[in-house]
Amino acid sequence: MSTNCILCKEDGGQLIWRGDDARVVLIDDPDLPGYCRIIWNRHVAEMSDLSQVEREILMALVDVTEFAIRRVMHPQKINIASLGNQVPHLHWHVIPRFVDDPFFPGSIWSSKQRELSDTTRKARREAAKSLPDAIRSGIADLA
Incomplete structure (x- = not known):
């Protein structure tokens, strides 16, 4: 544990x-x-700080999360990234992308191209409420 790491x-x-x-x-x-x-x-x-088995565990969690997001959110694309430039603690981003999202087609760290309509935002937030159960179910299936 690093005391300076969020x-x-x-x-x-x-x-x-x-x-x-x-x-x-x-x-x-x-x-x-x-x-x-x-x-x-x-x-x-970094990923290279992990053993092969640890890397396999981490990537299995990334896969389960991606599958759950695709099944629940129905995005046009999934972005998966591990940057760590601002927070150098190993983590992966798994992001559902839609052609009407505020940043598309750029990365989510780009400038906004548009605003998301309130109706669309509300519908996607409602769908996202099902993600925790879908992800936990996928992880349980790994065992």
């Missing part, structure tokens, strides 16, 4: 599931309903 101190979002090695959280971003992160519990910066 992901060592906090869950990093709404906790969906926590295991011995990693956790899955839902990010409360009004522009990107369904946006999740998979965060390694131990403070490491």
Whole structure:
């Protein structure tokens, strides 16, 4: 644990599931309903800091999260990224993307191209409420 690391101190979002090695959280971003992160519990910066078995565990969680987001949110595209430039604690972003989302076709860290309608935002936030159960079910199937 690093005392200066926000992901060592906090869950990093709404906790969906926590295991011995990693956790899955839902990010409360009004522009990107369904946006999740998979965060390694131990403070490491890179995938290469993990053993092969640990990498397989982490990527299985990324896969389960992607499948659940696709099944629940029905996005046109999924973005998966592991950057860590601002928070050098190993984590993966799994983001449902829609052609009408505020940042499309750029990354979610780009400038906004448009605003999401309130109706669309509300519908996607409502759909995202089903993600925790879908993700937990997918993780249970890994066992």
